[in-house]
Amino acid sequence: MPGRPTRPLLDGHASGYHVLRIEDYSRIKSTVPNGELVESRRSRTCFIDQVEDQKPSYVRTVEPNNFVSHGSWGRGKFVRRAELEQSGRLKDDCFTVRCDIVVIGKPRAMDTAAAPSILVPPPDWPQHFRALMLSERGADVRFCVGGQKFAAHRCVLSARSPVFNAQLFGAMREGTTTQDCIQIDDMMPQVFKTLLHFLYTDALPETDGKDDEAASAAMAQDLLEAADRYDMQRLKMICEDRLCRHIDVSTVATTLALAEQHRCQGLKEACYEFLKSPKTLDAVMATDGFQHLVKSCPSALFELMSKLCCP
Known part of the structure; x- marks a missing residue:
């Protein structure tokens, strides 16, 4: 017989019930000595006319056991045959029970839907590193590009580029003192400035929108060459993407x-x-x-x- 479908509860559990009509009691009573009820996690079973009264003799809340013969979970004892036959609930060799089922969720301190939340801002390290680049505090290496000089931090450049790491700390080491200025040829100052910005912030500088498409494509080409030169694969792919659009x-x-x-x-x-x-x-x-x-x-x-x- 139909019942009420499972519905969510406020505490994260779910409940529902089924109404079961058992017919031909006299024929099946010898095969089911005490009546076996299959449960999902936790069940409460009673006669259909005892839902409100919930007498202890007929209402049981139990933890699940495993029925090996059935391959399912449940409890076997509900009511003894003698009690059932003397209760007056057998009518036309039939009786009806209602089985309430509760599926219990994982324990938790409170409902997550009602939990307060904190809006966490995005990482702000790019702003701090950009300020470090612009202030030149602690800068320990300088580059000369197209007649312009740029100050930078060896540790930042080394961490971001394998080529800079080799130039500043490895076999290709150059400019070992703060007085030295590493000369970079075949690159425009604006391109190197943009490269430094990406090294410190992992992003390209924002434009004012005045550059035309030709200038934007030209800068992407020059940056791609610089990215390949210093083995900066992410910047290289960003430039590829921009050039695809032009x-x-x-x-x-x-x-x-x-x-x-x-x-x-x-x-x-x-x-x-x-x-x-x-x-x-x-x-x-x-x-x-x-x-x-x-x-x-x-x-x-x-x-x-x-x-x-x-x-």
């Missing part, structure tokens, strides 16, 4: 050459995808960038041809 007819050839030179497979695949249209490829082949690609990176051109011939 691929067009005028930039795709130079971007593909850059990706080939610095082993940027994801960026290469983005360029190949852009060039798979014959119409687009014709337009790109008319650019100066394509001529640069042919001369500087013939391997990338051969790979492109292979992909176009065998899509």
Whole structure:
């Protein structure tokens, strides 16, 4: 017979009940001596007309045992046959019981839904390290880039870049005193400044929105070269992602050459995808960038041809 479905309680438990009608009592009483009830975790069983009274003789709250023969959990004793037959509850060789089931959750001090919560702010170490970079307090190494000087902290650079670690503390050690200035060639001062910002904060500096797309793409290209030079893989991937968004007819050839030179497979695949249209490829082949690609990176051109011939 139907019952009430299991529902959650305020303390994290759940409860429900089933109404069971047992028929042909005279036939089955010899096979079930005392009546076996299968329980889920904890049950309370009573006759249907005793729900409100809950007399101790008929209402039991028990911990589960295992019935080996049934392969399930439950208790076997509910009421003796003699008590049942004398109770007057047998009608037409049938009786009805109600089994209330409580599934008990794990003990806890309080309901987590009602627990107070504290809004934890995001990590603030990037702001502190940026302030350290700008103040130059404790700086013990200096770099000269394009006529400009930059102060930094050896321990920070060493922790963030394997190449800086080798230059400052390893076999490539340079600038062992604070008076020394390490010369960096083939890099613009703004690029090195941006590189330092990432070394200290793990993020690129915010822009004022005035840079056009061409300038943004050019900076991403220069930063990618610097990231590869100092083995900063996360910065390298950030630059790849930015360059993927700036691929067009005028930039795709130079971007593909850059990706080939610095082993940027994801960026290469983005360029190949852009060039798979014959119409687009014709337009790109008319650019100066394509001529640069042919001369500087013939391997990338051969790979492109292979992909176009065998899509």
